[in-house]
Ligand code: SF4
């Protein structure tokens with residue numbers, strides 16, 4: 001049995017387009033929070049000179065990640081700005097000097113064992129590039145290595161439009177396998193499963209070529225179905241294991257790592273260049289010439305859109321794809337560590353559909369990979385019933401958007417689920433207090 005979801009249009013228009021480098025922006029705006037956890041603390045001040053790879057923010061606490069300059073130039077100011085994900089965050093604003101001099105600290109890390117490997121991954125600034133932004137070193141710092149039975153490499157890239165992982169698989173294949181080597185050597189992993197959808201034939205061919213002489217590496221082709229790349233879905237569909245409710249993949253002996261994250265780790269071990277730029281798919285109905293572009297982190301989104309001949313005022317701009325993407329409130333917003341796509345939509349694509357009352361058709365339930373019942377969740381939320389929401393397991397919802405996509409009444413099901421999850425958290429913490 002396989003977990004299901006729904007078929008969505010692929011729109012992988014840029015899959016065959018090798019990334020092109022964006023002209024250097026005049027100014028980059030680099031937020032101290034581009035990860036889950038505490039924001040980094042700025043280590044530079046106004047007037048400081050920085051180079052490519054200079055540390056400009058140090059981790060603050062265990063779950064945090066360092067931030068590096070993506071350009072050489074001068075720090076103009078430290079701002080406090082609001083982010084599309086909500087909340088105010090310190091950002092380092094740097095005027096580029098056009099030289100792109102590399103910082104002297106950039107050199108291949110010395111890695112000889114598990115501890116030095118995890119420390120190197122931490123210094124690199126890498127976070128989960130599949131969208132979540134969880135600091136990768138935290139995930140890899142497994143206390144009991146004997147618990148790891150296999151690593152699932154998430155190469156599904158199931159969201160419409162996005163092809164940045166596809167380009168990693170085609171252009172940086174050797175680094176994916178260097179990353180695999182490192183996990184084998186320093187974490188003792190013996191089994192790797194690359195989970196990839198069947199609409200990426202060229203990638204499958206290339207991965208199989210590379211893995212034919214590799215022990216314990218399997219390229220596992222799954223059907224192209226949304227949300228195949230959801231962690232719980234991919235783990236089940238490639239290993240048959242069910243991640244327990246509220247648990248982690250490691251509870252069933254699995255580490256899941258995004259394919260571009262893993263390739264970055266392989267490349268960092270060779271070059272020592274921290275995470276300072278991204279391959280970003282720029283596409284959508286308001287984009288005249290869709291492309292994959294290489295952009296320094298902190299580049300304004302408007303530069304990417306201009307480079308790809310987009311409408312000057314698109315109706316909607318998203319970080320990420322149309323299913324799970326986050327609306328960008330201004331084209332001045334910067335490219336972040338987790339930005340794998342910028343999608344700009346015209347009026348027709350970007351205007352929210354008119355909602356009508358629920359007709360109890362059950363399509364939302366039938367298409368939810370986790371078999372949640374969004375219709376019942378919406379009712380429980382309307383009643384503000386934490387008890388019912390707990391029974392309906394709304395906390396399992398991965399906000400994939402499948403239910404909303406198939407709903408004929410165009411109900412705002414993801415938004416409702418997000419609010420319902422917040423209500424359930426409050427309900428559970430009050431229940432705890434009473435104990
Ligand atoms: S209920 Fe959650 S997990 Fe299920 S389809 Fe809707 S958004 Fe996805």
Ligand code: SF4
Nearest residue numbers: 358359361362364407
């Ligand atoms: S798909 Fe939409 S209309 Fe159908 S039951 Fe679910 S919420 Fe109601």
